Amino acid sequence: MLRRGWTGNIMQQTAIRALVKLEFAYELATRMAEATGQHQRGEITRLLGELWSYAELTRSAIKAAEDGAFDYGDGTWFCDERPFAALRPTMPGWMVRVNDILKQIGSHNLLATPARADFDDAELKPLLSQHLRGADDMDARERARLFRTAWDLAGSALGGRMELYERFYLASAPRNYSIAHASAQRLREWNAVPELWRSTDEMVEKYAKGAPEREESG
Numbered sequence: 001m002l003r004r005g006w007t008g009n010i011m012q013q014t015a016i017r018a019l020v021k022l023e024f025a026y027e028l029a030t031r032m033a034e035a036t037g038q039h040q041r042g043e044i045t046r047l048l049g050e051l052w053s054y055a056e057l058t059r060s061a062i063k064a065a066e067d068g069a070f071d072y073g074d075g076t077w078f079c080d081e082r083p084f085a086a087l088r089p090t091m092p093g094w095m096v097r098v099n100d101i102l103k104q105i106g107s108h109n110l111l112a113t114p115a116r117a118d119f120d121d122a123e124l125k126p127l128l129s130q131h132l133r134g135a136d137d138m139d140a141r142e143r144a145r146l147f148r149t150a151w152d153l154a155g156s157a158l159g160g161r162m163e164l165y166e167r168f169y170l171a172s173a174p175r176n177y178s179i180a181h182a183s184a185q186r187l188r189e190w191n192a193v194p195e196l197w198r199s200t201d202e203m204v205e206k207y208a209k210g211a212p213e214r215e216e217s218g
Helices: 006-035 042-067 082-110 116-120 124-131 140-154 157-168 172-187 190-216
Strands: none
Touching: 006 082, 006 140, 006 190, 042 082, 082 140, 082 157, 082 172, 116 124, 116 140, 124 140, 140 157
């Protein structure tokens, strides 16, 4: 089974899981930027675009793998492994970067976020409602919930465990890059470089033969 489609099978569900998480992180980061009025700043839109790009690249890899699915034999039908072989060592770095971007956009707001119980306190609630509102009339409770969610994903003990999981559950990235290279060498002959040289030599030879004729006619 390990020799016949295992990667295509297990990486399909892994990539779908990653896509859902990346899209969620992109939406979460966008909402944080809007809540603090940063959503039109150039440095913030670049970070948001980076998050979106990770999600879109993952979605594209899934589609390419599914479009290239084939019968591995005996009715075993799995995705094409090649898009996932590229995604497997690269995606863990994206996931770590996602947490970094969430922290950059969240900034100190991730630390200065009241707990839900604080809004039940008769003395604290009016102060929180007045001073911790978000942009565009977002109420303080919704704003707090937004940044609490981001903290749970990127900064809490759970978030730290999730980041460690993302880094290593598919084995280390360097090892997977080495495996990807070895697999690529087995897939087909790589002869574009000598083909370029051959074409160049032919053009040079053709030019050299035709040059005297052009000089005489000139």
